[in-house]
Amino acid sequence: MQNIPSEIQREVDLSFEIVDRIYEILEEKKMTQREFARLMGKNETEICKWMRGTHNFTLQTIARIESALNEKILRVESNKKEELKTICVGMSVSNLEISTLGCNKMRLSPNWFYPKEQAYTHYGSN
């Protein structure tokens, strides 16, 4: 298939990661999309649109979702060493890119999957 500009791929990747994280939270809380819609004061159609993976979420919407669900969806990377213990989006360690799957696993480039604890051991992080 054709080459996709990195910024377009990244935009879609982020959207998928966000909706997968929201879906994970809803599953953990045993909340339906209908209940989530009611919680957000939206109709279900709009929530379905959000959850397709191509919605362009604003920071405001993400903040509202995080508040409503009382769960984090996004974290911002930091260069501080202690932040290595936190799941981050797009954090680089020794030229390897770590991306969150929004769960307890971390995906390490190219295609390795490690439980969070093992990843820290493998890369010697504190």
Add this chain to the structure above:
Amino acid sequence: MERRFTLELYKEYDKVNFYTIHFDGESDTEFDKFLSTFSSSKYLPDLQKILAVLKNLTIHGVLERYFRRESRMNDGVGAIPIETSELRLYCLRLCDSIIVLGSGGVKPRTQRTYNEDPLLNDCVKVLATLDSLIKMKITQGKISMNGKSITGDLKFYIKQND
């Protein structure tokens, strides 16, 4: 008059297989025609976004919640919608591991439904018919789906006026 086609494996990934439709007598598959039509148009960025979505499907699986349902509620025909765009790719989701990439086109925002446009209507109709035919052939034992593969008699036809 009949339109004969083959369900063809387009690309294989670890978790997912992409199939597409190849009409008899045509050199390109339906998905390749879609790519050719829009890759050198003003819709190229939208096409690239659709391709980025497809790439994510290969990672996350062809989950039902990633699609917007088109056609009737009991078939797997869906669109990959890009909210900021009028470009649509219509697909048939068979399971979390198998998707048939159809064709698509531009659905203007002033147009409420796909069936107001003959081209889009045909895209959806072909996939909806394929869905019925696949289900029928599975029942007849002529086709089987295992994991991400669909095997057996993958030749179909639809009547021009269906």
